[in-house]
Amino acid sequence: MNRAISVTVNGKTHKHEVEPRLLLVHYLRDVLNLTGTHVGCDTSQCGACTIIMNDMAVKCCTVLAVQANGSKILTIEGLAKDGQLHPIQEGFWEEHGLQCGFCTPGMIMQALQMLQRNPKPTDAEIRRGLEGNLCRCTGYHNIVKAIQYAAKKMARK
Amino acid sequence: MATGTKLFGSSIKRREDPRFITGKGIYTDDVKLPGTTCAAFVRSPHAHARIKSVNVVKTKASPGVVAVFTGRDLANAKVGGLPCGWLLPGIKLPPHPALAVETVRYVGDAVAVVIAESAFAAKDAAEKVEIQYEVLPAVTDGLSAVQQGAPTLHSDAPGNICFTWSIGDKEKTESAFRGATIVKQHLVNQRLIPNAMEPRASLASYEPATGDLTLWVTSQNPHVHRLLMAAFVLGIPEHKMRVIAPDVGGGFGSKIFVYPEEVVVAWASRQLGRPVKWTAERRESYMTDAHGRDHITDAEMGFSKDGKIIGLRVKTHANLGAYLSTFAPLIPTYLYGTLLSGLYAIPAIYCEVVGVFTNTTPVDAYRGAGRPEATYLLERLMDLGARARKTDPAEIRRKNFIPADKFPYQTPVALAYDSGNYGPALDRALSMADYRKLRAEQERLRREGRYLGIGFSTYIEACGPAPSQVAGALGAQAGLWESAHVRVHPTGKVTIYTGSHSHGQGHETTFTQIGADELGIPWEDVELVHGDTAAIPFGMGSYGSRSTAVGGSAIVMSLNKIKEKGRKIAAHLLEAAEGDVVFEDGKYFVRGAPSRAKTFQEVALMAYLAHNMPPGLEPGLEATSFFDPPNFTFPFGTHIAVAEVDPETGQVKIVRYVAVDDVGRVVNPMIVDGMVHGGIAQGVAQALWESGVYDSSGQLLTGTMMDYALPKADQLPFFETDRTETPSPVNPLGVKGAGETGTIASTAAVANAVMDALAPLGVSHIDLPLTPDRIWRAIRDAKKGGRA
Numbered sequence: 035m036n037r038a039i040s041v042t043v044n045g046k047t048h049k050h051e052v053e054p055r056l057l058l059v060h061y062l063r064d065v066l067n068l069t070g071t072h073v074g075c076d077t078s079q080c081g082a083c084t085i086i087m088n089d090m091a092v093k094c095c096t097v098l099a100v101q102a103n104g105s106k107i108l109t110i111e112g113l114a115k116d117g118q119l120h121p122i123q124e125g126f127w128e129e130h131g132l133q134c135g136f137c138t139p140g141m142i143m144q145a146l147q148m149l150q151r152n153p154k155p156t157d158a159e160i161r162r163g164l165e166g167n168l169c170r171c172t173g174y175h176n177i178v179k180a181i182q183y184a185a186k187k188m189a190r191k
Numbered sequence: 192m193a194t195g196t197k198l199f200g201s202s203i204k205r206r207e208d209p210r211f212i213t214g215k216g217i218y219t220d221d222v223k224l225p226g227t228t229c230a231a232f233v234r235s236p237h238a239h240a241r242i243k244s245v246n247v248v249k250t251k252a253s254p255g256v257v258a259v260f261t262g263r264d265l266a267n268a269k270v271g272g273l274p275c276g277w278l279l280p281g282i283k284l285p286p287h288p289a290l291a292v293e294t295v296r297y298v299g300d301a302v303a304v305v306i307a308e309s310a311f312a313a314k315d316a317a318e319k320v321e322i323q324y325e326v327l328p329a330v331t332d333g334l335s336a337v338q339q340g341a342p343t344l345h346s347d348a349p350g351n352i353c354f355t356w357s358i359g360d361k362e363k364t365e366s367a368f369r370g371a372t373i374v375k376q377h378l379v380n381q382r383l384i385p386n387a388m389e390p391r392a393s394l395a396s397y398e399p400a401t402g403d404l405t406l407w408v409t410s411q412n413p414h415v416h417r418l419l420m421a422a423f424v425l426g427i428p429e430h431k432m433r434v435i436a437p438d439v440g441g442g443f444g445s446k447i448f449v450y451p452e453e454v455v456v457a458w459a460s461r462q463l464g465r466p467v468k469w470t471a472e473r474r475e476s477y478m479t480d481a482h483g484r485d486h487i488t489d490a491e492m493g494f495s496k497d498g499k500i501i502g503l504r505v506k507t508h509a510n511l512g513a514y515l516s517t518f519a520p521l522i523p524t525y526l527y528g529t530l531l532s533g534l535y536a537i538p539a540i541y542c543e544v545v546g547v548f549t550n551t552t553p554v555d556a557y558r559g560a561g562r563p564e565a566t567y568l569l570e571r572l573m574d575l576g577a578r579a580r581k582t583d584p585a586e587i588r589r590k591n592f593i594p595a596d597k598f599p600y601q602t603p604v605a606l607a608y609d610s611g612n613y614g615p616a617l618d619r620a621l622s623m624a625d626y627r628k629l630r631a632e633q634e635r636l637r638r639e640g641r642y643l644g645i646g647f648s649t650y651i652e653a654c655g656p657a658p659s660q661v662a663g664a665l666g667a668q669a670g671l672w673e674s675a676h677v678r679v680h681p682t683g684k685v686t687i688y689t690g691s692h693s694h695g696q697g698h699e700t701t702f703t704q705i706g707a708d709e710l711g712i713p714w715e716d717v718e719l720v721h722g723d724t725a726a727i728p729f730g731m732g733s734y735g736s737r738s739t740a741v742g743g744s745a746i747v748m749s750l751n752k753i754k755e756k757g758r759k760i761a762a763h764l765l766e767a768a769e770g771d772v773v774f775e776d777g778k779y780f781v782r783g784a785p786s787r788a789k790t791f792q793e794v795a796l797m798a799y800l801a802h803n804m805p806p807g808l809e810p811g812l813e814a815t816s817f818f819d820p821p822n823f824t825f826p827f828g829t830h831i832a833v834a835e836v837d838p839e840t841g842q843v844k845i846v847r848y849v850a851v852d853d854v855g856r857v858v859n860p861m862i863v864d865g866m867v868h869g870g871i872a873q874g875v876a877q878a879l880w881e882s883g884v885y886d887s888s889g890q891l892l893t894g895t896m897m898d899y900a901l902p903k904a905d906q907l908p909f910f911e912t913d914r915t916e917t918p919s920p921v922n923p924l925g926v927k928g929a930g931e932t933g934t935i936a937s938t939a940a941v942a943n944a945v946m947d948a949l950a951p952l953g954v955s956h957i958d959l960p961l962t963p964d965r966i967w968r969a970i971r972d973a974k975k976g977g978r979a
Contacts, residue, residue, distance in 0.1 A: 053311065060310075069221035070214015072440070074388045075473040079896035082388060110214035123212040127204055130865050134695030135211030136388040136440030142212065157909075164904035168896070170388050170441050171695050173872030173933075174904035176865055 039103040043068065044112025052099045059083045061099035062109060070110040070139050074168070081167030084140035085109050091147035093140075093166070110139035113146070121187040122146055122180070131180030133171035141167050145181045153189060157182070198704040198714060202861035205700045207693075216438040219392040219407045220470045227394070228257050230456055230469040231313035233303040233320045234478065235295035238329035238550035238889020239342060242293055242302065246321040250305055253319055255312030258463060260455070261303045262290035270458055273449055273514070274423040276415075277521040278666045282354040285345035285548075287514040289424070289451035289458075295324070296344050296513035297550050298891055299478025304455050306467055329550035329889035333510035334487050336549045344513060344548045353511055353546040354520060358528040358604050364541035367502035371493030374575040379958040380564045382485040382510070382883035384899055385557050387694075389440020390471035391480060393453040395460035402431050404461060408453050410436040410722075411446045411692050412732020415669065417724050419449045419517070425458055432457075436722040439694035443873075444556035445480045446694065447734050448517035452479075477894045482883055483557020485510035486523065486564050492572040498580055500535055500591050505542040505568065512553035519555045520546060525605075525656070525665055526561030526735075532602035533569040534613045534651045534827050535591040540603045550889040556734060558873055559652075559934040566650045567959075570939035574647070574946060575955065584943070585626065588649045589617055606653060608825045609921050612853075616915045617649060620829040620851040623911055629833060636835075637951060643846070644948025646832040648940035654928025655737030657820040657921075672819035673737070674728050675745035677706070677753055679812040681799035683792030685710060685717045687749075690730015691742030692722050696866070696930060698738060701858040705743055705924070709750040710791055711777030728815050736928025739858060740824045744922040748816035756812060757794045763805040764789050764797060824919045824927035828852035830871075830936040834944040838952065838970055841963030843879055843945055849911045850936065855919040855927035863929045868910050870933020876902040877934075878941035882960045900960075949973075 036051040043066060050065055062068045062085070074082030076095055083095045086108040094102075113120045122145050125131065132138040141164070148155065148163040155163065160178050169177060210216050247259040266288065273287040291300050303320050307313035328342040335341055336351040344351055387409075394407040404427055410416045413434040421429040439446060452469050460467040471479070486507050493502040509523030528542040573591075577584040592613040593600050600608040626645075633643045656662050659670035676688040687706050691698060703717040710717075720726050733742070754774050761779030762769040771782050780788035794812075797803060801810035833847040850867055857863050880900035884892045893899040918925030938959070945961050946954065953973035957965050 055311070063221075067223065068214070069218075070216070072218070072389070073220075073470075074390070075896050077473065077895055077897070080388065080473075110212075114213055119209075119212065126212050127208045130205065130861050132208060132211055133697070133865055133869065134388065134441040135207070135216050135438065136218065138211050139214050158905070161905040161907075168386075168388065168901050168903065169869075170386055170443065170873075170901070171869045172865060173868035173870075173902075173910065174907055175868040175910055178904065178909070 037100050039100055041102050041105060041107060043107045044109060054098065054100050056099045058094040058097040058099045058102050062094065068109050068111050072136055072139060074136065079168065081144060082137050082140040084143040084167065086143055086146060091144050110142060113142065122184040124187065125180035125183035129176050129180040129183050131172065131177045137167060137169045141169065141177055145184065149185055149188060154185060198708045199858055202859055203700065203704065205697050206703065207697065207699045218389055218438045218440055219394060219409050222394055222407050222437065224394065224396055224466040227466040227468050228306045228308060228463065229310040229313045230459065230467050231305045231317040232301045232452065233305065233317050235291065235298060235300040235302055237295060237324055237326050238298050239327040240295050240324035241327060242291060242295060243323040243325055245303060247303065249319040250316045253316035255308040256305060256316045257308065258306045258459065259303060260459060262288055262292035265290050265458065266292055269426065271424040273451065273454065274419050275515040275520065276419065276517045276668045278668060279354045279356055279520050279524060282520060283348035284515065285347050289454040297552055298889055299552060300513065301451050304459065306459055306463065331549050331551050331885040331889050333485065333508035333547040333549060336547045337508065337545065344550065348548055351548040353515065353548055355543065355545050356524045357543040359541040360539060360603060361541045364502045364504050364539040367539040368493045368504065371495065371501050372579065373491050373493050374572055374579050375491040376571060376575060376956055378488045378490060378568055378571060380484045380486040380488065380567055381959050383483040383557055383877060383881055384477055384883045384893065385443050385445035385480050385483065386901055387441035387443055387445055390473060390476045391446065391450065391452065392470040393456045394466060394468040395457040396466040397460040397464060399464045403433065404431060404457060405433045405435065406453065406457050407435045407437060409439050409446050410434065411442040411694060411734055412730065413692065413722055413724050414690060414730045415732055416449060420454060420457060424454050433725045436692055442694045443558040444483065444560055444734060448481055448555055450479065473896065474894055477899065478552060478891060481516045481555035482512065482552050483554060484564060485554050488568060490568050490572055492576055494576050494580065498582055498587055498590050500537045502539040503531060503537055505531060507544045509544055509546050510549050510551065510554055511546050512549060512551045514553050516553035516555035519553060520666065522556050522561045527565050529604045529606050530562050530565035530651065530653060531569065531604055533566065534593055534611065534649055536593045537603065542604065551885055559931045560735065562652050562931065562935045563874065563938055566648060566935050567939045570648045570943060574943045578950065578955065584647050585617065585621060588647060589614060607822060609822055609919050610917050611825060611827055612917050613649065613827060616827065616851045616853055617829045619913055619915060620831050620849050623851065623913060624831045624847065624849045642836045642838055642948040644834050644836065644944040644946065646834065646940045646942065646944025646947055648830045648936045648943065650936040651825055651827040652736070652928060652932055652935050653823040653825055654735055655741045655820060655823055656735060657823055659819050669731065670819065671731060672817050673731055673742040673745045674815065674817050675742065675749045676728050676815045677746065677749040677813060679753060679795045681796050683712065683716065683795040685712065686720055687717065687746055688720045688727045689742050689746060690727055690732065691738040692733045696733065696738060697859065697862045701739060701862060702743060702746060704858055705746055706750060709747065711775065712791055736930040739924065739926045740919065740922050740928055741818055741820055743924055743926065744820065745816050745818035747923045748818055749814040752814035752816065753812060757791065759805050759808055760794050760797055761789045764803065820921050822921045824855065824921060826852060826854045826927040826929065826932050828932060828936060830940040832940040832944040834941060834948060836945060836948040836966060841967035843961060843966065845875060845908050845941065847911065848908055850933065851913045851915065852932045853915045853917050854929040854932060856916060856925040857914065858926065864912055866930050867912055867933040870931060871910050871937045872902050872907055873934045874937025875907065875941050877938045878959060879961050
């Protein structure tokens with residue numbers, strides 16, 4: 035019944051036998067104990083579970099762990115390098131882009147893909163890019179500013 | 192006092208953020224204990240039904256099942272019903288069992304719980320519970336439920352009436368209305384569903400060897416959870432129960448209350464001697480998190496010839512849902528009727544509220560809680576009054592403001608406002624919006640067939656119900672003070688323990704700003720602990736925008752006690768009279784001789800070494816305080832929304848949003864701005880999109896994020912915010928509540944903007960939410976000659 039999978043998460047390869055119905059988000063949270071990726075809705079509307087899988091932002095509450103077999107995954111825990119925050123993380127901190135913090139990992143991972151595809155987004159493009167990520171605390175105002183902060187900082191590099 | 196010091200008032204970055212932006216926050220579902228079992232609840236698919244039988248034979252045989260419990264099992268074990276924490280005269284208190292025994296009363300009402308080795312096993316087994324129901328007729332809206340012949344939910348609440356409550360002077364109001372110009376409106380303040388991004392969760396762990404029960408729970412007030420669960424539900428001694436509310440992903444009121452799931456999980460852990468965990472799926476959040484608002488109101492306001500309000504009469508049916516949630520009776524009464532004076536001088540007010548049971552999810556405090564309902568009502572009537580009198584909406588408001596020299600101001604509906612100066616906030620908002628230019632722009636666009644609207648909301652809020660004696664007289668079953676313990680360590684580092692709880696508000700930053708300022712020590716040397724009943728003396732928690740005003744003030748009290756004890760020790764060490772020793776910038780020194788000094792750290796060390804203490808003074812340096820404020824605080828302000836309506840599609844676009852709030856003194860402006868932004872988003876969303884909808888059989892039609900329209904980033908503008916500052920005299924910090932102002936003000940501002948836009952089309956009112964469909968129909972009906 036169980037299937038063997040091999041997944042590289044934040045640079046480290048993991049091998050496990052999992053139930054075919056196990057969702058990737060629960061594999062990350064419950065098997066690998068990477069609890070920074072959150073479940074906000076189970077139905078792919080809120081975006082709290084957004085991760086990067088094979089260079090694409092995906093909502094991992096609608097991906098089965100077995101579908102991730104052989105893939106490379108980046109979660110919020112793997113974003114800072116050598117204790118240096120990623121500019122997007124820095125932007126969220128500097129611009130007060132979070133309050134309760136629950137949507138934040140998904141927002142940051144979504145922003146990562148957004149800025150890779152469009153390094154100089156307008157405010158409206160950022161807002162459209164966040165269409166699949168919900169936040170109940172901030173009214174998005176400072177999230178947009180946080181992503182602009184990151185865009186400017188990344189452009190300087 | 193903290194005035195003039197460097198951290199109070201500065202927008203320092205939040206201390207809690209590094210863990211959240213790196214995925215290291217610990218929310219309840221992130222807590223892992225060995226041997227944990229998982230709970231799945233079996234819920235009623237019917238809004239109203241008699242339970243004929245519950246068969247769990249197949250469930251118990253399902254792989255991985257540890258236990259199955261029904262409502263009968265809990266009743267046999269003498270598990271109490273969920274208590275109500277606010278009582279009104281004559282209120283009906285029908286029992287609210289954690290698991291239904293004979294009757295289910297809303298879709299989602301829990302009937303049984305399955306506990307298994309994994310979440311999969313629990314959910315698989317839960318599907319095998321066989322329940323036979325006899326479906327009964329259901330009623331879902333607060334007006335229909337009180338009609339003759341409506342289905343009755345509780346035999347001890349005839350006509351589904353939970354309470355009838357009134358405030359104000361009925362006769363005086365009636366006589367005031369004689370000869371007045373009257374505007375009347377029927378208003379629906381629709382049901383909202385909270386949607387904190389973190390679903391509710393609980394993890395209980397009972398240790399048989401010690402008899403200790405620990406509960407991790409998504410709570411805004413862990414001590415209140417412990418008190419109510421221990422004393423009223425589980426019968427566990429309070430000192431044998433520890434409640435931890437770790438990182439909590441938003442609350443907005445919905446995590447104040449004691450819910451069936453945490454009761455069941457805690458009880459089951461004790462039965463099984465193993466940890467039991469439950470985490471809501473979002474569909475369960477929609478069905479079972481206490482909802483908000485849901486008022487149906489008839490209101491009328493009388494104006495004198497010169498445009499002064501001379502009376503207000505209100506009758507509201509407040510839908511309470513199927514059972515009384517923890518603070519349900521408070522919201523549509525003392526947090527609503529008492530706010531109906533707004534920031535206006537109204538000589539006569541009368542308000543009657545009927546609290547009604549229906550076959551819907553219980554309704555309780557949600558983001559603003561009663562105050563948005565009052566503000567919406569008042570501000571719609573003000574606009575209708577302005578339109579009837581052909582007056583500018585800003586000027587009719589200004590004309591009726593309570594004058595700045597009338598504070599403290601006693602309203603006709605019980606409250607005494609602490610302080611206020613309403614004109615400057617209106618002026619500032621008008622100038623930020625460039626009001627005259629906006630009106631000219633509106634005229635210009637109208638000539639082009641475009642419909643721009645400008646909407647006002649001048650609002651007041653009441654934060655932190657107080658004092659406890661008054662709250663008790665009004666029905667509170669709890670005190671409404673807050674506690675703080677401050678512990679100075681031998682090295683002069685400081686830990687503050689607060690009974691407030693932060694679930695996004697940033698207390699770890701703001702409360703330590705206060706602590707560092709008062710003691711004159713580095714911010715890094717002060718730590719905040721919250722959310723754990725084992726660490727904190729007691730706490731009433733965070734809701735009603737009370738944390739800094741009440742909790743922060745308790746911290747100041749403890750800091751003052753510490754400074755005073757420190758002064759005694761310093762005086763002794765400096766061989767000076769206590770009265771000659773001054774404490775400034777972290778140093779005790781002899782007045783006039785600043786070089787004769789001891790640092791706070793030196794004094795702290797001596798307090799613990801105790802080698803050279805003043806005679807009779809105990810060693811150690813810590814203090815506990817309980818602050819019971821003499822009154823609420825009353826923030827206020829002016830919000831202006833600018834919206835454009837497309838008459839062909841009924842679409843509304845928020846063009847600009849200006850908010851000028853007065854929340855007294857501000858500890859961290861960045862944090863206050865952030866809370867205002869979020870609140871505005873909620874208020875805009877109530878005005879335009881959000882609505883909890885049931886069909887006539889009681890099925891929740893808006894039960895997922897696909898059906899319930901939460902606001903998204905691309906639907907909202909940047910918000911233009913500013914503040915005036917009128918310190919509150921009722922607490923030592925001079926602060927007022929800041930967490931809910933945005934929500935309270937903004938729904939009315941947006942609704943007024945839309946109605947202003949549609950004025951040339953003959954539309955004067957549309958009920959919320961102002962969806963394209965409703966707007967389009969209203970325009971069509973108005974064109975046909977009818978009035979919307």
